[in-house]
Amino acid sequence: MNKAFDLAGRAALVTGGGRGIGRACALSLAAAGADVAVIDLDSTIGEELAAEIRKLGRRSSFFPCDVASPDQVDAAIDGVANLFGRLDVAVNNAGVWRRGADETQAPADWDAVVSVNLTGVWLCAMAEMKLMRKNRPAEGKIINIASVGSFIYAGNGAYDASKAGVVQLSRSLAAQWGRYNINVNCISPGYVGNVFGRSRSEEERQRLREITPLGYVQRTADLCGPVVFLASSASDYVTGHNLVVDGGHSLSTWLRPLERDLPPRVDPAGELDDIPVVAGY
Ligand SMILES: NC(=O)c1ccc[n+]([C@@H]2O[C@H](COP(=O)([O-])OP(=O)(O)OC[C@H]3O[C@@H](n4cnc5c(N)ncnc54)[C@H](O)[C@@H]3O)[C@@H](O)[C@H]2O)c1
Secondary structure (H helix, E strand, O other): OOHHHOOOOOEEEEEOOOOHHHHHHHHHHHHOOOEEEEEEOOHHHHHHHHHHHHHOOOOOOEEEOOOOOHHHHHHHHHHHHHHHOOOOEEEEOOOOOOOOOHHHOOHHHHHHHHHHHHHHHHHHHHHHHHHHOOOOOOOEEEEEEOOHHHOOOOOOHHHHHHHHHHHHHHHHHHHHHHHHOEEEEEEEEOOEHHHHHHHOOHHHHHHHHHOOOOOOOEOHHHHHHHHHHHHOHHHOOOOOOEEEEOOOHHHOOOOOOOOOOOOOOOOHHHHOOOOOOOOOO
16 A cells, blocks of 8 residues: 555544445545544444444444534544544534425525534534644544535535535635644535435436536545545645545536547446445555
């Protein structure tokens, strides 16, 4: 392994780690050598993932937590501090989506999305920063999962505004916490097959393939390399950045299919694969 990407001996946590993108991030950090705590609302999938990480030979525990609750966030991060005695990498991934255009949504829908997607990231980042500052020397990597909805229309105002907020929150925290050697960056996925692929029709998936330059629907595995990069010393001089990982989807405003010369790297049968790449970093 290239040592710049080696996470051996690092202590990490992933919020919303029980499934989907969070699970892929947790397993890829563990594969790169990190011990990884799992934070999630759902105890069943959280405990299962912690067991899976321990099978990889890394330390892991599950901490139940609603990231929108300040008390629960503090309790979960205290649990991580007791488990590892330090924190090097935090992936703030927990997020929710409420279907429907703005004119059909109630204030409660707005609150539900913004409290988890934006306030939850702020609460977690604050608690994580305090723990990272106790590292000797103080340092850490905070990676917030935003979305292409942070800069293109992705369905409704609550979700898009919450994700735009995550990007600018990350820039603001990056500017403030560089003095502690804490990097704060975002990853913005496009439409990932684990959710989008299963909840949409084949016709919609085909349209997405046709207007995405790399030609296939994103897999959770496509987030693994980017998260390991931002967690590792390979990205030590990168902070306040929003790393867009969307196959080029947000580059395109074409109303008809993009032209291809070659088949895409992944064919439709592989798009719904929920198995992250767990080796090779
Ligand atoms: N799937 C996509 O297409 C896509 C695209 C761009 C960005 N994202 C973002 O990526 C992140 C993960 O998305 P996903 O598709 O894997 O979602 P998912 O719904 O498959 O998984 C989300 C996980 O977060 C947990 N969770 C939800 N609310 C929580 C809370 N209040 N506190 C703690 N845990 C909570 C859930 O239990 C679940 O395990 C989200 O922030 C989402 O907005 C997803």
